[in-house]
Amino acid sequence: MDWQFVFSQALTQAIGPTMLIYALGAIGLNLQFGYTGLLNFGQAAFAAMGAYGLALSVVAWGLPFWWGIVIGLLAACVMALLLGIPTLRLRADYLAIVTIAAAEIVRRIMRATVWSDTTGGSDGMRGFSEPFFEMIPWARDTTWSFLFVSMDNGRLAVDFGIVTLQYSYRDTWVMVVGWALVAVILLVMMLLIHSPWGRVLKGIREDEEAVRSLGKNVFAYKMQALVLGGIIGAVAGFVFALSRANVQPDGFTTDFTFYFYVVLILGGAARIFGPVLGAALFWFLYNILAQGLIQAIQAEVIPSSVIDSTQVGPLVFFLLGLGMVLLLIFRPQGLIGNRKELMFDVR
Secondary structure (H helix, E strand, C coil), X not given: CCHHHHHHHHHHHHCCHHHHHHHHHHHHHHHHHHHCCCCCCCHHHHHHHHHHHHHHHXXXXXXXXXXXXXXXXXXXXXXXXXXXXXXXXXXHHXXXXXXXXXXXXXXXXXXXXXXXXXXXXXXXXXXXXXXXXXXXXXXCCCCEEECCEEEECCEEEXXXXXXXXXECHXXXXXXXXXXXHXXXXXXXXXXXXXXXXXXHHHHHHHCHXXXXXXXXXXXXXXXXXXXXXXXXXXXXXXXXXXXXXXECHHHHCHHHHHHHHXXXXXXXXXXXXXXXXXXXXXXXXXXXXXXXXXXXXXXXXXXXXXXXXXXXXXXXXXXXXXXXXXXXXXXXXXXXXXXXXXXXXXX
16 A cells, blocks of 8 residues: 555645635634624535636626626625525524525526526536636746755645645646635734624624623624625635636535535634634545545455445545544534634533
């Protein structure tokens, strides 16, 4: 078994484009759920607003790339308002019901055959990512080396000796932009959460009636958190669509939101860096388990009579699910969460 290859692949994914998608989506959920206590089960819908807002603007309406970004963000804002106005004055479970339904409605609309000439239906949409990749500041044949980092014909390689991380020409650009977005959003989050505005959000999470008794407009603060978290979810949708150069409705199922919550809970809700840590660790564990089991089956360390390669995927999700259950039992606040501030009681 080539454990060096397995570890390299897992570490490559742990800081790669897919990890960044889930980190961004979970950061938005962290603002809504972790700091404000809003049960948004439709973060996939906000990601879809961003992805389809960009794709439709560029492909169907012939608008410039940056107009697509603006339209995607505005679509996420409008959706947050439409969902929040009728529900945020009610109990938390009403928002949960409405958002999970909205996510499925959005997916069904984009999948509908009646609008397939515009949205692409179940086949999805392509042709909107080229303006983004044309912004790459280095040429495809760029070659250089500095310490343990090198670029060969546009492909980035990070060689630690024991493991080597390699990324394609396009993935490298997605990572540069994605990590820059994560850094900027985390900085803004840090400033907001440590401001009086952020302290009001925490107060709403702990005791909404007490905050209301102090003369604060709880509904307005909730709406602001829902809108800002939805905008960050739309940014995750941009990275999702651009990294794949394709957007399909079945990529925005409820599983998408579920993974955002897994990442958030794993890293620690109500912690600035919790979503990033959770996303990196989740994808590292997922890939090291998947690649390790496949390698073990191919090397006949695990007999094919016990498990074959087609059963690896379900087994990996079972193991990760078991790990999440144990985490919720023994460390309900997550890896870096504050037990006094926020935790999940599952005992």
